[in-house]
Amino acid sequence: MKILVPVKRVVDYNVKVRVKTDGSGIETAGVKMSMNPFDEIAVEEAVRLKEKGVATEIVAISLGVAQCAETIRTALAMGADRGILVETDADLQPLAVAKMLKAIADTEQPGMIILGKQAIDDDMSATGQMLAALLGWSQGTFASKLEVDGGTMTVTREVDGGLETVALTLPSVVTTDLRLNEPRYASLPNIMKARKKPIANMKPADLGVDPAPRLVTIKVDEPAKRQAGKKVGSVAELVSKLKTEAKVI
Amino acid sequence: MTSLVLLEFDAAGIKQPSRSAVAAATALGEVHALVAGVDLAGAAAAAAKLPGVAKVLVADNAALDHLLAEPAAALLLALAPSYSHILAATTAVGKNILPRVAALLDVQPISDIAAVVDADTFVRPIYAGNGMATVKSSDGKKIITVRAASFDPVAAEGGSASIEAIAVGDMPGLSKFISAELSKSERPELTAARIVISGGRGMQNGDNFKLLDPIADALGAAVGASRAAVDAGFVPNEFQVGQTGKIVAPELYIAVGISGAIQHLAGMKDSKVIVAINKDEEAPIFQVADYGLVADLFVALPELAAELERS
Numbered sequence: 150m151k152i153l154v155p156v157k158r159v160v161d162y163n164v165k166v167r168v169k170t171d172g173s174g175i176e177t178a179g180v181k182m183s184m185n186p187f188d189e190i191a192v193e194e195a196v197r198l199k200e201k202g203v204a205t206e207i208v209a210i211s212l213g214v215a216q217c218a219e220t221i222r223t224a225l226a227m228g229a230d231r232g233i234l235v236e237t238d239a240d241l242q243p244l245a246v247a248k249m250l251k252a253i254a255d256t257e258q259p260g261m262i263i264l265g266k267q268a269i270d271d272d273m274s275a276t277g278q279m280l281a282a283l284l285g286w287s288q289g290t291f292a293s294k295l296e297v298d299g300g301t302m303t304v305t306r307e308v309d310g311g312l313e314t315v316a317l318t319l320p321s322v323v324t325t326d327l328r329l330n331e332p333r334y335a336s337l338p339n340i341m342k343a344r345k346k347p348i349a350n351m352k353p354a355d356l357g358v359d360p361a362p363r364l365v366t367i368k369v370d371e372p373a374k375r376q377a378g379k380k381v382g383s384v385a386e387l388v389s390k391l392k393t394e395a396k397v398i
Numbered sequence: 399m400t401s402l403v404l405l406e407f408d409a410a411g412i413k414q415p416s417r418s419a420v421a422a423a424t425a426l427g428e429v430h431a432l433v434a435g436v437d438l439a440g441a442a443a444a445a446a447k448l449p450g451v452a453k454v455l456v457a458d459n460a461a462l463d464h465l466l467a468e469p470a471a472a473l474l475l476a477l478a479p480s481y482s483h484i485l486a487a488t489t490a491v492g493k494n495i496l497p498r499v500a501a502l503l504d505v506q507p508i509s510d511i512a513a514v515v516d517a518d519t520f521v522r523p524i525y526a527g528n529g530m531a532t533v534k535s536s537d538g539k540k541i542i543t544v545r546a547a548s549f550d551p552v553a554a555e556g557g558s559a560s561i562e563a564i565a566v567g568d569m570p571g572l573s574k575f576i577s578a579e580l581s582k583s584e585r586p587e588l589t590a591a592r593i594v595i596s597g598g599r600g601m602q603n604g605d606n607f608k609l610l611d612p613i614a615d616a617l618g619a620a621v622g623a624s625r626a627a628v629d630a631g632f633v634p635n636e637f638q639v640g641q642t643g644k645i646v647a648p649e650l651y652i653a654v655g656i657s658g659a660i661q662h663l664a665g666m667k668d669s670k671v672i673v674a675i676n677k678d679e680e681a682p683i684f685q686v687a688d689y690g691l692v693a694d695l696f697v698a699l700p701e702l703a704a705e706l707e708r709s
Binding site for chain 1: 489698
């Protein structure tokens with residue numbers, strides 16, 4: 150079975166992001182960019198499925214600016230076989246991304262698509278569900294475990310009170326949660342090998358999708374700042390303050 | 399302009415995050431509520447009592463039990479023509495279903511709103527809450543998940559909505575519920591608790607989380623954890639408070655052995671009062687804490703338990 154793994158280029162999770170002074174967005178100039186951490190988990194899971202003999206080919210896809218090719222290279226170094234870059238400078242939102250991925254899936258005919266449960270930039274947590282809907286496929290979101298057995302897949306999902314297990318008809322879209330696996334580091338030989346793996350280049354128009362955003366960002370504000378409070382000297386003082394000053398216990 | 403809110407419920411009634419979603423919907427006009435699943439008499443009666451709800455739709459069908467995304471989205475799609483806005487709480491259920499509905503309607507969903515500006519314009523956190531984006535939707539219909547911590551829930555009682563059973567068409571058979579393994583706890587749910595006490599990497603292992611129990615019991619608090627503690631395997635993921643876990647805004651949040659990574663702060667910094675207990679006085683958590691105690695948690699926690707017991 151072929152697996153598609155969409156990977157997003159985002160501001161690295163270690164970067165302390167800042168709101169632009171004109172309130173037009175987040176400062177991204179000169180900031181370190183990396184693969185969305187949940188997408189790394191998706192690549193890892195696909196590679197493990199290939200190692201188990203379930204998957205035969207892994208195609209990493211990224212949509213966005215030309216530098217998204219670097220994100221695809223990272224996936225190739227981890228074990229994906231080839232890449233597809235859909236290049237555009239448009240402000241891509243999950244609906245447009247899902248439509249483009251659907252168009253690619255229509256051509257590639259994968260048995261499964263694995264992607265992160267959310268991107269740590271827009272925090273939308275929507276693309277996987279939308280892609281499953283457009284394809285008319287089942288969806289296994291927030292997955293912490295998956296097992297493929299013939300034409301079905303058992304997915305354990307992280308839900309609010311614990312875990313839920315569902316059986317899904319393949320093909321299916323899976324979105325990854327933290328505990329699904331721990332992504333590997335690419336070895337140097339694999340990084341070298343990844344340079345020779347092919348990346349196809351296309352544009353949104355090749356997929357027949359208008360990438361224009363449906364949500365317009367009017368402004369981005371700094372969140373309300375909390376003032377640091379006071380230090381207390383002892384547990385007794387803490388309890389007394391919570392009772393008499395904060396009045397919360 | 400009428401909104402439809404997908405409600406989550408249990409034996410105790412309508413869940414608090416869903417009541418927050420109703421509160422957000424009341425800012426937009428008339429509100430109808432939907433309960434779906436099986437054996438819905440209790441849930442429908444509870445929904446009808448929510449202040450602000452004019453009508454409760456009841457979709458009783460075995461395919462809707464456990465609210466799997468494929469059938470639930472098909473149901474909402476069928477109901478969508480009558481509504482300008484469809485909302486649910488930003489929970490595992492809401493996040494699973496609503497984007498699927500949105501795609502079927504050719505709409506870009508608006509995830510995790512923290513404020514309603516007008517019928518088309520909403521405020522939502524981005525980058526783990528490090529920015530608050532005001533976004534305006536150009537879609538004809540709005541599909542919205544609601545950050546429960548940002549809206550005071552409507553009361554559980556006081557309303558008197560009409561109840562209407564609705565016909566459910568063919569449901570897609572792509573998915574099947576197998577089992578649920580839900581943590582059994584006498585404590586309140588994290589997202590609904592008035593007080594939350596969370597442990598971080600400083601707890602050192604899962605056993606030490608038991609040190610939080612007597613304090614949680616004394617205060618009627620829920621127990622949470624930082625992502626670091628979850629990643630280290632101390633506690634299950636459903637304890638996680640933060641960007642990739644649960645978002646909480648209790649009246650009192652007690653952070654124990656938590657350094658205060660951005661990802662954690664994103665999940666709790668709207669709490670009314672924050673207490674930090676950490677032996678590292680440089681820990682960033684102290685920059686957001688109202689009360690900071692620089693102390694070894696293994697000394698401070700038993701002391702705190704004893705102090706609370708005394709009072």
